[in-house]
Amino acid sequence: MELLLIRTYFPDGTNGILECGGQFVCHSIELPWMGNRNRISCIPEGKYFLKKRYSLKFQWHLEVVGVAERKLILFHPANNALKELKGCIAPVSTLSSPGLGLQSRKAFNRLKALVYAALERQESVVLIVSSR
Template sequence: MVLELTRTYFPEGTNGKLECEGKKICNTIELPWKKNVRRVSCIPEGKYFIKKRYSGKFGWHLEILGVENRSLILFHPANNAQKELNGCIAPVTKLSGPGLGLMSRKAFKSLKDMVYKSLKRKESVELIVKS
C-alpha cells in the first residue's frame, strides 16, 4: 500500500491531503516546516514506512519510520497542530485553518483501520510526503 501526503505550507501550520491510489482518505494537519527541528517542525518530504505501535497515551496508532534525526513520529488524533503535535501528523475530517482541523478521531480511525488491514495481509505500507 502506498499513501501519498500532499502538503500546503503556512507559517502557522501545514495542511495536507492523504490519498491512496488517487482516492482521498482524509486531510492532515502538522506543525509548520522549521528545518526538521524536533518538536517544532513537520518532518521532511520523502519516502517512509509505517508500522503499528501501541502506547498508553494513544492506544494503538501508527508510527512513521526512518525520519532523519527524529524518532517516534506518529499518526495520531489532534485538531490543533501547535497545541497537540510535536512533529507528528494528525488525520482530520475537515480543515479549519492552517494547522487546524475538525473530527480528527473519526479520520484517524478510518486511516488506522485501512492501514492495519494492509499490515495484517503482510503488505508493506509506504508513505510519500510531497508538496
C-alpha cells in the same frame, strides 16, 4: 500499499491531503516547516514506512519509520497542530485553518483501519510526503 501525503505549507501550520490509490482518505494537519527541528517542525518530504504502535497515551496508532534525525513520529488524533503535536501528523476530517482541523478521531480511525488491514495482509505500507 502506498499513501501519498500532499502538503501545503503555511507559517502557522501545514495542511495536507492523504490519498491511497488516487482516492481521498482524509486531510491532515502538522506543525509548520522549521527545518526538521525536533518537536517544533513537521518532518521532511520523502518516503517512509508505517508500522503499528501501541502506547498508553494513544493506544493503537501508527508510527512513521525512518525519519532522519527524528524518532517517534506518529499518526494520532489532534485538532490543533501547535497545541497538540510535537512533529507528528494528525488526520482530520475537515480543515478549518492552517494547522487546524475538525473530527480528527473519525479521520484517524478510517486511516488506521486502512493501514492495519494492509499490514495484516503482510503488505508494506509506504508514506510518500510531497508538496504541491
